[in-house]
Each structure stands twice: as structure tokens, then as C-alpha cells.
Amino acid sequence: MNREALMEATRRQMPERRWRHVLGVVATAEELAARFGGDREQVWLAALLHDYCKAWPVDRMETIIREQGLPAELLEYDKELWHAHVGAWAVREELGIRDEAVLDAIRYHTSGRENMTLLDKIVCLADYMEPGRDFPGVHKIRELANHSLEEALVAGFDSTISFLLEKGKTIFPLTVLARNDLIRTIEKRTQKS
Amino acid sequence: MNREALMEATRRQMPERRWRHVLGVVATAEELAARFGGDREQVWLAALLHDYCKAWPVDRMETIIREQGLPAELLEYDKELWHAHVGAWAVREELGIRDEAVLDAIRYHTSGRENMTLLDKIVCLADYMEPGRDFPGVHKIRELANHSLEEALVAGFDSTISFLLEKGKTIFPLTVLARNDLIRTIEKRTQKS
Numbered sequence: 008m009n010r011e012a013l014m015e016a017t018r019r020q021m022p023e024r025r026w027r028h029v030l031g032v033v034a035t036a037e038e039l040a041a042r043f044g045g046d047r048e049q050v051w052l053a054a055l056l057h058d059y060c061k062a063w064p065v066d067r068m069e070t071i072i073r074e075q076g077l078p079a080e081l082l083e084y085d086k087e088l089w090h091a092h093v094g095a096w097a098v099r100e101e102l103g104i105r106d107e108a109v110l111d112a113i114r115y116h117t118s119g120r121e122n123m124t125l126l127d128k129i130v131c132l133a134d135y136m137e138p139g140r141d142f143p144g145v146h147k148i149r150e151l152a153n154h155s156l157e158e159a160l161v162a163g164f165d166s167t168i169s170f171l172l173e174k175g176k177t178i179f180p181l182t183v184l185a186r187n188d189l190i191r192t193i194e195k196r197t198q199k200s
Numbered sequence: 201m202n203r204e205a206l207m208e209a210t211r212r213q214m215p216e217r218r219w220r221h222v223l224g225v226v227a228t229a230e231e232l233a234a235r236f237g238g239d240r241e242q243v244w245l246a247a248l249l250h251d252y253c254k255a256w257p258v259d260r261m262e263t264i265i266r267e268q269g270l271p272a273e274l275l276e277y278d279k280e281l282w283h284a285h286v287g288a289w290a291v292r293e294e295l296g297i298r299d300e301a302v303l304d305a306i307r308y309h310t311s312g313r314e315n316m317t318l319l320d321k322i323v324c325l326a327d328y329m330e331p332g333r334d335f336p337g338v339h340k341i342r343e344l345a346n347h348s349l350e351e352a353l354v355a356g357f358d359s360t361i362s363f364l365l366e367k368g369k370t371i372f373p374l375t376v377l378a379r380n381d382l383i384r385t386i387e388k389r390t391q392k393s
Contacts, residue, residue, distance in 0.1 A: 083384075165365050172358050177380040180373055187370040191276075 008102060010051075016102060017055055021062040029058055031137030032130070039129045043156050046126070053112035053130045056104065059094040068093045084179050091117040119164060119185030128156045135163035142166060157189045164189075201295060203244075209295060210248055214255040222251055224330030225323070232322045236349050239319070246305035246323045249297065252287040261286045277372050284310040312357060312378030321349045328356035335359060350382045350389075357382075 008016070018026050036054035040047055060068065068089045072081055077092045095114035098104045112130045115123070119131055136148050136159070144166040151159035164186040171178050201209070211219050229247035233240055253261065261282045265274055270285045288307035291297040305323045308316070312324055329341050329352070337359040344352035357379040364371050 161368070168361065168365060168371075172361060175354070175383065177383050178361075178376045180376055180380075183371045183373055183376050187373075190368065190370050 013052070013055060013102065017059055020059055025058060025062055028137065028139050029055065031139045032057060032133045035137040036129050036133035039133055039152065039156070042153075043129065044125060045129050049106065049109050049112070049126050050129055052104070052106070053109045053116075053126060054133055056094065056098045056102070056109070057113050057116045057130055057134060058090065059113070060097045061090045061094070063090070063093070065089070071096060084177060088117050088179055091115065115181075115185075118179050118181045119160070120181055121184045121188045123160075123185060123189070125156075128160055132156060132160050132163060135160075135166075142170075144169075155193070157193050161186055161189050161193070206245070206248060206295065210252055213252055218251060218255055221330065221332050222248065224332045225250060225326045228330040229322050229326035232326055232345065232349070235346075236322070237318060238322050242299065242302050242305070242319050243322055245297070245299070246302045246309075246319060247326055249287065249291045249295070249302070250306050250309045250323055250327060251283065252306070253290045254283045254287070256283070256286070258282070264289060277370060281310050281372055284308065308374075308378075311372050311374045312353070313374055314377050314381045316353075316378060316382070318349075321353055325349060325353050325356060328353075328359075335363075337362075348386070350386050354379055354382050354386070 017029065021029070033051060033054040036050050037047070039045070040050040065086055068086075069082065071077065071093050072079065072089060075096055077096060081089055081092060092114050095110045098113065099110060104110060108124065108126055111124070112126045115127055116130045116134055120127070123131070132148075132152060136145060136152060144162060148159050148162045148166070151162050164182055167182060168178055168186070210222065214222070226244060226247040229243050230240070232238070233243040258279055261279075262275065264270065264286050265272065265282060268289055270289060274282055274285060285307055288303045291306065292303060297303060301317065301319055304317070305319045308320055309323045309327055313320065316324070325341075325345060329338060329345060337355060341352050341355045341359070344355050357375055360375060361371055361379070
């Protein structure tokens with residue numbers, strides 16, 4: 008599929024408001040790649056497809072998780088996390104995307120993971136800070152993103168964890184592992200310099 | 201060892217201020233046991249011994265973790281967590297405590313764990329809310345402890361996690377698993393009633 012066909016296929020999965028968010032993430036991810044590096048084609052593709060099935064009915068996502076062998080643990084956590092794993096599955100099945108790095112960036116764009124790749128970081132951070140986002144702490148995230156992907160991502164995960172604490176919701180353990188790992192990366196870098 | 205000998209052996213491990221904290225935890229744990237149940241002898245013992253080696257030099261704790269086969273993962277996290285595991289080891293070695301339920305309550309009194317026992321919960325919560333404690337959120341914890349061990353403990357873990365977020369420190373994953381587990385217990389109870 009060429010770029011236009013991929014865009015059209017993605018746009019058809021979601022309402023207009025979500026599509027505007029996707030375009031914001033694509034633009035922001037491209038800016039971050041220009042600043043920090045990263046393969047432009049992979050960045051564009053993962054950013055475009057990150058929310059591919061975000062607007063799908065919850066029942067459909069649940070069925071796919073159960074029947075396609077996706078991590079069953081997801082079902083014990085917030086539904087917000089499901090679309091990332093289901094999305095990676097869906098773009099492989101429906102659009103023929105085979106690049107595992109792109110699929111991983113889609114799969115972990117909400118939770119993060121340990122040892123995030125540059126591509127993972129760019130997509131996850133762009134999703135936090137694209138121009139349409141407005142939540143407590145987003146300005147700090149955008150500011151940190153001027154000099155450090157890792158510091159900006161920690162601030163992003165901090166905002167997610169704070170929100171979950173406030174709402175009395177469970178916290179997905181992988182997000183804590185991702186944050187711990189980024190903090191250690193930042194500390195090592197500080198010790199060296 | 202009788203109670204007096206255990207108290208004397210414990211007192212010798214720490215400065216006066218820490219000993220006052222221990223007595224506060226014993227008194228609070230006994231109050232919680234009177235409210236929510238729990239074996240009085242185990243509660244007394246685990247509360248008395250929970251900070252047995254809190255005042256030991258960090259180097260000594262590190263050596264014990266490395267040489268006695270305690271979880272090496274601890275060394276990657278805050279030193280605050282070390283004394284709990286080292287304490288469980290020490291009271292077994294030095295005082296001959298063999299009750300695994302008491303040792304577990306000491307071992308997990310700082311981090312919590314999944315499937316906390318009644319004894320675990322009482323010691324962990326008493327440590328958060330004994331009369332000498334003063335930190336943001338402690339009043340809420342004491343208030344919740346009037347009717348629910350689990351809700352009070354979630355508030356306790358919330359205060360720990362918030363503190364770590366604010367300080368930019370790593371979060372021990374087991375604490376998140378403990379909190380998630382307690383939230384699910386509370387939700388199930390609410391659904392039933």
C-alpha cells in the first residue's frame with residue numbers, strides 16, 4: 008500500500024476527532040525524529056497507525072485479545088491499554104505491516120516497556136504531547152522534549168500514574184518498569200557527564 | 201526469648217527516636233488487630249521486630265543481601281526497602297524467630313506484596329499511621345483505617361508512590377502489584393454488597 012492508501016484505510020477506522028489526533032501525532036513524531044534521529048519511514052508509519060483500532064467497539068477488541076492469543080493480562084487492566092496490542096495485531100492482518108519495530112512501537116505506545124527503542128519513545132512521546140493534547144503537565148512534557156526524549160517521557164508517565172492514583176485505578180506494571188528504566192538511563196547519563 | 205528479652209534485644213539495635221516509632225507501631229498494630237482480627241501474638245511480634253535492622257549501616261545490609269541470597273533486585277531500588285528483607289533474615293538468625301507468617305510480615309512491611317495476609321496488612325498499615333507519623337495524607341489514612349484495612353493501605357501506597365513521582369525516583373514494582381491487588385479486593389467487595 009502507498010502512503011495515501013494507508014492514510015485512507017486508517018482514517019476509515021475512526022471519527023474525525025480521533026483522525027485529527029492521529030495527524031497531530033504524525034507531525035509531532037516527525038519533529039521529534041528530526042531532533043533526535045530515527046528512521047523517517049518507520050516513524051511516519053508507526054505514528055499513523057498507532058491508534059488504528061482505538062475507536063473499535065470494546066467487545067471486538069476483547070474478542071481479538073481472547074482469540075488471537077494476545078496477553079490475557081490486559082483484560083485485568085484499563086480498556087485504554089487494549090487498543091495498542093489489538094492495533095499491532097490489526098495492522099499486520101489488515102494492512103500487511105510486517106516491520107516488527109513498527110508493530111512494537113504501536114503495541115507499546117500506551118504502556119511503554121523496558122528498553123524502549125528510539126522509535127518506541129518517539130511514538131509514545133508524540134502521543135502525549137501532540138498539539139491537540141491538553142492535560143495537567145503537558146506543557147512541562149513539551150518543554151522537556153526540547154532537550155531529552157527520556158526526561159519528557161518520564162514526565163508523561165508521571166502524569167499517567169498521578170491520574171490513576173487520583174482516580175483510584177490500578178496501574179499497569181509495565182508502565183512503572185518503563186519509567187524506572189528511563190530514570191536509570193537518565194541517571195547514568197548524568198553520572199557520565 | 202520472653203517478651204522483655206525480645207524488646208531489649210530490639211531496642212539495642214536502634215536509636216531512641218526509632219525505638220519510639222517501634223512502640224507506636226506495636227500500639228497501633230494492636231489497635232488494628234482489636235478492630236479487624238489477627239493473632240495477637242503474631243501481631244505483637246511482627247510489629248516489634250519490623251524495623252529490627254533499620255538503623256544498621258547500609259554496607260552491612262548490602263553485604264547480607266549479597267551473601268545470604270536475598271533478592272538481588274533490591275539493590276537496584278531505594279535503600280529504604282532493604283531493611284525489611286534484611287530484618288526478616290536477621291530476626292531469624294539472631295533471635296531464632298521461625299514463624300514464617302511473622303517473617304513475611306516483616307519482609308513485606310515496606311513494599312507490600314500481592315495477596316497480603318491480615319498480618320501483613322496490619323503491620324504495613326500500622327507503620328504508615330502510628331501516632332509519630334506526620335506526612336501529607338496521613339490523616340486520610342487514619343480515617344480510612346476506622347473502617348477498612350484495604351482502603352487505608354491503598355491510601356498509604358498512594359502517598360508512597362506520589363512521593364516517589366515527586367522526587368523523580370524509581371517505584372518498586374511490588375508496591376504497584378500490592379496496590380492493584382487491594383483495589384481489586386475492594387471492587388469485588390463493593391460489587392457484592
